[in-house]
Amino acid sequence: MGREGSSLPTVVVLGGAGDMGSRVVKELASRGGVRVVAADFRVVRARRLAETQGEAVEAAFVDAGDPRSLARVLDGAAAAVNCVGPFFRYAEKVALACVRAGVHLVDICDDDDATIRELALDGLAREAGVMLCVGVGWTPGISNVLAAKAAAELEGPLDCDITWVGSTADAEGRAVILHVLHAITRSTPAYLDGGWVDLPALTHERWVAFPEPIGPVQAYVCGHPEPVTMPRYLPRLRSCVLRGYLLPHEIQDIARGMIDLGLVDTVKKKEALAGLLQPVLPLLAHVGDGVAPALSAVRADVSGLKDGRPRTVSYLAVDTMERLTGIPPAVAAHMLVTGAMEVRPGVWAPEGCLPAEAFLDELAGRDIEVEREESEGTLEDLARRAAEEAGQGRRVPA
Amino acid sequence: MSDPTELTAALEEFRDRAAANRAVRLMIKDWDRNIHLTATDADGTWTIVVAAGRVDRVVPEPVEPRHIHILGSLDTLIGIFRGRLDPAREYARGTVKFIGSAKDEMRVDSIIQHLWP
Numbered sequence: 001m002g003r004e005g006s007s008l009p010t011v012v013v014l015g016g017a018g019d020m021g022s023r024v025v026k027e028l029a030s031r032g033g034v035r036v037v038a039a040d041f042r043v044v045r046a047r048r049l050a051e052t053q054g055e056a057v058e059a060a061f062v063d064a065g066d067p068r069s070l071a072r073v074l075d076g077a078a079a080a081v082n083c084v085g086p087f088f089r090y091a092e093k094v095a096l097a098c099v100r101a102g103v104h105l106v107d108i109c110d111d112d113d114a115t116i117r118e119l120a121l122d123g124l125a126r127e128a129g130v131m132l133c134v135g136v137g138w139t140p141g142i143s144n145v146l147a148a149k150a151a152a153e154l155e156g157p158l159d160c161d162i163t164w165v166g167s168t169a170d171a172e173g174r175a176v177i178l179h180v181l182h183a184i185t186r187s188t189p190a191y192l193d194g195g196w197v198d199l200p201a202l203t204h205e206r207w208v209a210f211p212e213p214i215g216p217v218q219a220y221v222c223g224h225p226e227p228v229t230m231p232r233y234l235p236r237l238r239s240c241v242l243r244g245y246l247l248p249h250e251i252q253d254i255a256r257g258m259i260d261l262g263l264v265d266t267v268k269k270k271e272a273l274a275g276l277l278q279p280v281l282p283l284l285a286h287v288g289d290g291v292a293p294a295l296s297a298v299r300a301d302v303s304g305l306k307d308g309r310p311r312t313v314s315y316l317a318v319d320t321m322e323r324l325t326g327i328p329p330a331v332a333a334h335m336l337v338t339g340a341m342e343v344r345p346g347v348w349a350p351e352g353c354l355p356a357e358a359f360l361d362e363l364a365g366r367d368i369e370v371e372r373e374e375s376e377g378t379l380e381d382l383a384r385r386a387a388e389e390a391g392q393g394r395r396v397p398a
Numbered sequence: 399m400s401d402p403t404e405l406t407a408a409l410e411e412f413r414d415r416a417a418a419n420r421a422v423r424l425m426i427k428d429w430d431r432n433i434h435l436t437a438t439d440a441d442g443t444w445t446i447v448v449a450a451g452r453v454d455r456v457v458p459e460p461v462e463p464r465h466i467h468i469l470g471s472l473d474t475l476i477g478i479f480r481g482r483l484d485p486a487r488e489y490a491r492g493t494v495k496f497i498g499s500a501k502d503e504m505r506v507d508s509i510i511q512h513l514w515p
Binding site for chain 2: 168169170172212213279281285286290291292293294295318319320322323367
């Protein structure tokens with residue numbers, strides 16, 4: 001399904017001039033075999049990007065809040081990649097526009113509430129013959145695939161902890177600030193003892209070990225889609241909890257202080273605060289003793305049984321947020337339009353639709369390194385060891 | 399005042415340290431940048447070329463296109479790239495000027511500080 005004058009399938013990258021979208025555009029252009037449209041509200045910025053990417057990339061204007069604008073830019077495309085955040089505002093609007101336009105979608109939606117609303121579009125998507133792959137970024141995305149990979153290595157009832165670490169020295173966009181404020185100021189779904197429950201954000205802290213220069217962190221529950229989607233595909237899952245953590249460490253205290261002061265208790269206040277925080281992110285990266293590393297990370301720990309004994313299998317990746325978030329949707333969209341991934345109408349999370357090994361091979365080809373660890377015991381044992389390491393001031397070897 | 403060759407030596411050490419540091423190698427993946435350093439008291443510009451996931455080379459002349467521009471006295475630039483001076487503190491004191499995006503500024507800062515923790 002190419003556009004006029006091109007036999008190549010067209011992939012429209014919505015938010016294509018943004019922090020993550022521009023990475024998706026570049027990745028798709030470098031893969032070849034597709035025509036790429038960098039669609040953005042900031043069309044001048046999109047044009048500047050397109051000019052650097054050769055003939056296969058062009059720019060277009062889109063207003064993701066306007067269904068007619070979305071319909072115009074999606075017309076004739078084979079697939080779209082949605083990078084327009086915050087996703088609690090735009091994800092299902094874009095997904096619905098794709099269903100109406102008959103265009104397959106890959107997005108990087110990282111909000112649990114928006115994901116639930118996207119999952120509700122399953123019937124419409126099936127009827128339209130459209131595949132919506134939601135949450136194919138860093139977390140969710142790589143996180144889901146790694147957790148499913150770990151789960152496949154174990155027997156018995158499975159417990160899953162997913163943890164991300166994001167750095168203020170590694171983030172830029174206003175949407176990511178809004179996402180974090182959204183994620184830490186609400187009750188958030190977790191899956192415990194075979195059922196969904198709401199847990200207050202910033203609670204249920206657990207020590208989690210990451211390689212240097214991140215080291216051990218005391219992560220907390222926050223709003224993310226993994227606990228919403230993972231149990232739908234992994235019936236042996238008994239629990240799935242997602243935690244997050246921001247660098248530098250002192251940001252946690254600042255976030256709690258903002259909540260206590262009532263600075264983020266309405267959408268309007270969150271918008272205003274995000275506007276204030278965006279230009280001072282470089283300063284926030286310095287609020288600790290040193291500057292935060294310009295790196296982000298994700299870790300999936302799954303415990304179950306191996307030879308009748310409790311074992312935990314872990315997979316983790318450390319890289320920059322832009323690469324971790326921007327490469328996976330480009331890989332998935334490319335797989336979708338080139339036939340490397342089966343088109344299955346409906347709404348799918350990454351663990352349900354991506355060919356895991358081929359997907360991880362593609363990430364490895366782009367130098368995203370995935371490490372594997374295996375240890376005796378349960379998730380609690382793993383957390384205890386991480387706490388001991390943190391308490392002894394021992395850093396985790398890189 | 400230091401000799402300009404000292405800045406070249408400091409940048410070469412910076413390049414070698416970056417190559418040996420895993421965290422820095424992770425931070426500069428897909429981050430291709432020409433970082434110009436202008437010594438305001440020595441009338442010279444050096445370039446750190448970051449390409450293909452590594453600090454590719456340092457040269458005592460401008461390499462175009464310029465993505466980042468750091469200006470300061472020779473002593474300040476040597477101090478920063480030898481890890482003796484904190485770039486953020488020098489920026490706050492006004493002894494060094496950074497021209498580039500905020501994200502690039504954070505990355506340069508983070509790289510330097512993780513080479514000399």
